[in-house]
Amino acid sequence: MMSAVVRAEGLTKRYNGRVHALAGVDLTVARGEWLGVMGPSGSGKTTLLNLIGCLDRPSAGRLLIAGDDVTTLSQAELVRFRRNHIGLIFQQFHLIPYLTALENVMLAQYFHSLADEAEARVALERVGLGERLHHLPAQLSGGEQQRVCIARALINQPSLILADEPTGNLDQANEERVMDLLRELHAAGHALIVVTHDPAIGDLADRLIYLDHGRVVREQGLRPLAGGALVR
Amino acid sequence: MLWRMLRGSWRHRRVRLGVATLSMLLGAAMTSALINLSFDVGSQTGRELRAYGANILLLPRGASLTPGGTREGRGIRERDLAALDGIPAVVGYAPSLYLVADVQGRPLAAGGVVFERLQAMSAWWRVTGSWPAAPDEALLGVSAARSLGLAPGDRIAIGYHDAKRELVVAGLVETGGAEDNQVLVPLPVAQALAGQPGQVGLVQVSALVAGQSLVEVAGAIEARLPDIQARPLRQFAQAEESVVAKVRLLLALVAAVVLGVAALAVGSTMFTAVVERRAEIGLMKALGAAERRVAALFLADGIGVGAIGGLGGYAAGLGVAALIGQQVFHATLQPNPLGLPVTLAVATGVALAASIWPVRQALAIDPAVILRGE
Numbered sequence: 001m002m003s004a005v006v007r008a009e010g011l012t013k014r015y016n017g018r019v020h021a022l023a024g025v026d027l028t029v030a031r032g033e034w035l036g037v038m039g040p041s042g043s044g045k046t047t048l049l050n051l052i053g054c055l056d057r058p059s060a061g062r063l064l065i066a067g068d069d070v071t072t073l074s075q076a077e078l079v080r081f082r083r084n085h086i087g088l089i090f091q092q093f094h095l096i097p098y099l100t101a102l103e104n105v106m107l108a109q110y111f112h113s114l115a116d117e118a119e120a121r122v123a124l125e126r127v128g129l130g131e132r133l134h135h136l137p138a139q140l141s142g143g144e145q146q147r148v149c150i151a152r153a154l155i156n157q158p159s160l161i162l163a164d165e166p167t168g169n170l171d172q173a174n175e176e177r178v179m180d181l182l183r184e185l186h187a188a189g190h191a192l193i194v195v196t197h198d199p200a201i202g203d204l205a206d207r208l209i210y211l212d213h214g215r216v217v218r219e220q221g222l223r224p225l226a227g228g229a230l231v232r
Numbered sequence: 233m234l235w236r237m238l239r240g241s242w243r244h245r246r247v248r249l250g251v252a253t254l255s256m257l258l259g260a261a262m263t264s265a266l267i268n269l270s271f272d273v274g275s276q277t278g279r280e281l282r283a284y285g286a287n288i289l290l291l292p293r294g295a296s297l298t299p300g301g302t303r304e305g306r307g308i309r310e311r312d313l314a315a316l317d318g319i320p321a322v323v324g325y326a327p328s329l330y331l332v333a334d335v336q337g338r339p340l341a342a343g344g345v346v347f348e349r350l351q352a353m354s355a356w357w358r359v360t361g362s363w364p365a366a367p368d369e370a371l372l373g374v375s376a377a378r379s380l381g382l383a384p385g386d387r388i389a390i391g392y393h394d395a396k397r398e399l400v401v402a403g404l405v406e407t408g409g410a411e412d413n414q415v416l417v418p419l420p421v422a423q424a425l426a427g428q429p430g431q432v433g434l435v436q437v438s439a440l441v442a443g444q445s446l447v448e449v450a451g452a453i454e455a456r457l458p459d460i461q462a463r464p465l466r467q468f469a470q471a472e473e474s475v476v477a478k479v480r481l482l483l484a485l486v487a488a489v490v491l492g493v494a495a496l497a498v499g500s501t502m503f504t505a506v507v508e509r510r511a512e513i514g515l516m517k518a519l520g521a522a523e524r525r526v527a528a529l530f531l532a533d534g535i536g537v538g539a540i541g542g543l544g545g546y547a548a549g550l551g552v553a554a555l556i557g558q559q560v561f562h563a564t565l566q567p568n569p570l571g572l573p574v575t576l577a578v579a580t581g582v583a584l585a586a587s588i589w590p591v592r593q594a595l596a597i598d599p600a601v602i603l604r605g606e
C-alpha cells in the first residue's frame with residue numbers, strides 16, 4: 001500500500017524489559033486518513049503515539065512512516081524526521097509560558113527551519129486567535145491555549161498529526177471548537193491519529209481501533225476514505 | 233527567534249538569574265582587582281618601601297661594617313657618587329662619614345651627612361625643632377640630648393683629636409635606632425674634623441625595585457663604581473619581594489574562591505532551570521529541536537550571566553583596586569588595559585564551564601515525557 005503514512009508490523013514496546021505496554025500491534029494509516037484510538041487507561045494508547053511520533057523507539061517490530069523505516073534512524077535523524085513529518089497536539093497544551101501565542105507558534109518554525117512571523121500569524125488566524133497574538137499562555141483560556149497548540153502543530157505542514165486526548169482538559173464549547181478544527185485539518189488532507197476517551201470524538205474518525213493490554217482488540221471502519229477506497 | 237526566547241525566559245527567571253549574575257559579578261570584581269593591582273603593585277610597593285629608608289649600602293671595597301653601623305673609614309670619593317644619578321633604579325642616596333668625636337667632653341658617634349639627601353630618605357624620622365639648613369647646624373639624637381642636657385637652639389662643641397668645631401642644635405631626632413644616640417653634622421664639618429676632605433665612609437642608597445631584584449641593582453652600581461662594594465640589605469630585599477608576592481597571592485586566592493563560589497551559584501541556577509524546565513525541554517525536542525539549539529539556549533544563559541557579571545565586575549574591581557591603591561599604597565592606579573578582556577573572558581569561561589553539566593542533563597531529557605504528562 002503505497003499511500004500509507006504509517007505502517008506498523010508487530011510493533012512492541014516493553015518498559016524495563018517486563019511491562020508490555022504494546023504487544024505486537026499491526027497497523028496501517030492511509031494518507032489523509034483519520035484514525036481514532038480508544039481503550040481503557042493503561043492500554044498503550046500514549047505509548048503507540050510516542051512510537052509513531054518518533055518520540056520513543058519500539059522494542060521490537062517494524063515501523064514505516066511516510067515510507068521510511070524509522071527504527072533504523074539515528075537519534076539525530078529521528079529528530080529531523082519528527083520535525084519534518086509530525087505535528088503534535090497535547091492534552092496539557094505544553095505552551096512555553098514566557099512566550100506569546102505568536103512566539104509559541106514561531107518556535108516550531110524556528111526548530112523546523114526559519115521563523116516566519118507572517119505565516120505564524122496566518123496559522124493563528126486560522127484557529128480564530130487573530131486577536132490574541134501577543135498574549136501569554138497564562139492570559140489565554142484552556143480552549144484558546146489548545147488552539148495555539150493546534151496552530152503550532154500544523155505550521156510546518158506535517159503529513160501526520162498526532163493528538164493525545166486533545167479535548168481532555170476542555171469544556172463542551174471549547175471541545176466543539178477543537179473538533180471543528182480537527183475536521184478542518186482532516187479536510188485539508190492531513191492524516192490524523194487522535195487518542196480519545198470521548199466517543200463523540202471517536203465517531204469523527206474514518207476508522208477506530210480499540211486497544212487493550214497493548215493489543216488491538218477491535219477495529220471499526222466508520223466511513224469510506226476520501227479516495228473512495230473502503231477500509232475493511 | 234533565539235533572542236526572543238532568551239528575552240522571554242530571562243524576564244521570566246530574572247530573580248534567579250540576577251542572583252547568579254551577582255555572584256559572578258563578585259568573582260569578576262576580584263579578578264579585575266587582581267589584574268589591575270598586580271600590574272602596578274610591584275612599583276607601588278617599591279616606592280612605598282623607599283619611604284622606609286635605604287635598601288642598599290655602599291662601602292669601600294675591602295671594608296667591613298662594624299656592628300653599631302658606624303665606621304671610621306676612607307676610600308669613597310664624594311665626587312664619584314655622581315655616577316649613581318645615571319642608574320634609573322636609584323631614586324636617592326645619602327653619603328655619610330662617621331667618627332667617634334668628643335662632644336661636650338664625652339665620646340659620641342658623630343655622623344657627617346648631607347641633610348637634604350638624608351631627609352628625603354628618612355620620612356619616618358621624628359624631628360623636634362627643625363632639620364639643619366645652615367652649614368653650622370646639627371641634628372642631635374634624643375638620647376644624646378637627654379644625657380647632655382641639650383635642647384634645640386643650644387650650642388654644641390664637637391672635637392676630634394686636635395680639631396674642634398662649635399655648632400647649633402637645630403633639632404632633636406628620634407628614630408628608634410642608632411641615630412638616637414648620635415649627633416649628625418654637615419658632611420664638610422665631619423670631613424674637616426677627620427682631615428679627610430672630599431671623602432665619605434658609607435653611602436645609603438634607596439633603589440626602586442620593580443621588575444628587577446635588589447641584587448641586580450647592586451650589581452649595576454658596582455659596575456659603575458669599581459672601588460665600591462654595594463650590599464643589598466637583606467631585610468629590605470625580602471620585605472619588598474614578599475609584600476608584593478603576598479598581596480598577589482592573597483588576591484589570587486580570594487579571586488579563586490569567589491570565582492569557585494560563583495561557578496557553583498551559576499551551576500546550581502542552571503541545574504535548577506533544567507529540572508524546572510524539563511517539560512519545556514521535552515517539548516522543544518518533541519517539536520524537533522536539534523541538540524545544538526537546545527544547548528545554545530542554555531549556554532546563552534551562561535554567556536549572558538558571565539558577560540553581564542564580567543562587565544559589572546570589571547568596573548567594581550577597578551574601584552576596589554583604586555581603593556586598595558589609595559589606602560594601602562597611597563598611589564593612584566593606572567588601569568591595566570588587559571583588565572577588561574581578561575575579566576570578561578574569565579567570567580564567561582567560568583559561567584560556561586559551570587553550564588556544561590546542566591546542559592548535558594538537558595540534552596539527556598527524553599522527549600517522550602511530554603506526552604505522558606507530568
Ligand SMILES: Nc1ncnc2c1ncn2[C@@H]1O[C@H](COP(=O)(O)OP(=O)(O)OP(=O)(O)O)[C@@H](O)[C@H]1O
Nearest residue numbers: 015016019020021040041042043044045046047048
Ligand atoms: N516510562 C514508563 N515506564 C514504565 N512503564 C510505563 C512507562 N510508560 C508507560 N508505562 C506503562 O505502559 C502501559 C501503557 O501506558 P500508556 O501511557 O501507553 O497508557 P494509555 O493507554 O495512554 O493510558 P491513559 O489512558 O491513562 O493515558 C501502562 O501500563 C503504563 O504503566
Ligand SMILES: [Mg+2]
Nearest residue numbers: 045046047164
Ligand atoms: Mg495516555
